Amino acid sequence: MEHPCLRCGACCAYFRVAFHWSEAEPFLGGVVPAELTEKLDPHRLAMRGTNAAAPRCTALQGTVGEAAHCGIYPQRPSVCREVAPSWEFGAVSPQCDKARRAHGLPVLTPQDWLDPSTSGTPPLPQSA
Numbered sequence: 001m002e003h004p005c006l007r008c009g010a011c012c013a014y015f016r017v018a019f020h021w022s023e024a025e026p027f028l029g030g031v032v033p034a035e036l037t038e039k040l041d042p043h044r045l046a047m048r049g050t051n052a053a054a055p056r057c058t059a060l061q062g063t064v065g066e067a068a069h070c071g072i073y074p075q076r077p078s079v080c081r082e083v084a085p086s087w088e089f090g091a092v093s094p095q096c097d098k099a100r101r102a103h104g105l106p107v108l109t110p111q112d113w114l115d116p117s118t119s120g121t122p123p124l125p126q127s128a
């Protein structure tokens, strides 16, 4: 059984993914690829594609709800690391549920984590 995030990607195509500009500044230790970002305001960048009426992060690969993954997973912004899928760690994730519902997907339940092969796998991240 695959990690549920790898059959989803909804949060990467729902939220505006905004973060401090320093996360894309190598001189300051930033790792987010600057070419995949756009300036949001004097303090923040956004992942390209997410500051739109129908957001979809430019780094998201695949098809939402079928097979999707982050193309820059080790370099994703901090906000993407903060969104946990519902019930992976024993609690509902409002952001996960909201994004999945918006894409017509059922929210995750504790049963989605019963397969031991899915535990400990990092989630596909999410947003601001």
Ligand code: SF4
Pocket (backbone or CB within 6 Å): 004, 005, 006, 008, 009, 010, 011, 012, 083, 084, 085, 086, 095, 096, 097, 099, 100, 108, 123, 124, 125, 126
């Ligand atoms: S955190 Fe939730 S919405 Fe985001 S990819 Fe995983 S299952 Fe989908």
Ligand code: SF4
Pocket (backbone or CB within 6 Å): 011, 012, 017, 047, 057, 058, 059, 060, 061, 069, 070, 071, 072, 073, 076, 077, 080, 124, 125, 126, 127
């Ligand atoms: S996890 Fe990756 S694909 Fe998803 S919003 Fe963040 S950078 Fe984009």
